[in-house]
Amino acid sequence: MAGSFEEWVLGAQGSLINYAYLLCGDREEARDLVQEVLSAVSRRYDVIVADGNITAYAKRCVTNAVISARRRARPVLVSLTHEIARPAESDKVPDKMVAWQLCAELPPRQRAAVVLRFWEDASFAEISQLLDIPESTARSHVHRALATLRERLGDGAEETA
Structure with a gap:
């Protein structure tokens, strides 16, 4: 049996905030989302701990919270046709x-699948579990994200398996 909720939070909060930040891109929003998730998890802590990996459960809640926040924001999408300019060697932006x-x-x-795969070093099975999707969908999310990133970078790199 795991320790108390407070002990778990002390050990997990840094990882959860970093994960949320990588998903949403805003430090304050990440802290707010994690606070909301921790508040919800606290009410069911004993049940969640008994069911299995509480940190995986909390990360799934963070992912869902970020996605829900994005849906509520309803951004206006504009099709941009301007290519990303490659800076001169002297003004290069770090990779x-x-x-x-x-x-x-x-x-x-x-984005969640890419963060989990390359930042958290999660396997596709772990991504599947954390995002509550089939493993094939986890692979597809990562594959499509990498294809999009390659296209946007315009490097013409060959896809790897």
């Missing part, structure tokens, strides 16, 4: 910044 900007444009479930 991590470019990757972050491109990932932020992915649909929420694809």
Whole structure:
């Protein structure tokens, strides 16, 4: 049996906030979403702990909260035709910044799958469990996200298995 809710929160909060931040891209929104999730989890902590991995459950709740927040926001989508300009060597933006900007444009479930796969180093089976989707859908989300990122980067790289 796991320890108390408070003990679990002390150990898991950093990971949950980082995960939420990578999904939503805003530090304050990430903290707010995690707070909401922890509040909901606290009410059912004993049941969730008895059922299995509470951290996986909380990450799934964070993913769902980010997706729900995006749906409520209802952004206006505009088709952009301008190609991303490659900066001169002297004004290059770090690759991590470019990757972050491109990932932020992915649909929420694809972004969640990419974050889980490459940041959290989760297997497709773990992604499947965390997002409550079939493993084949987890693979598809990652594949489509990578294809979109390659297309946006315009590097023409061959796809790998």
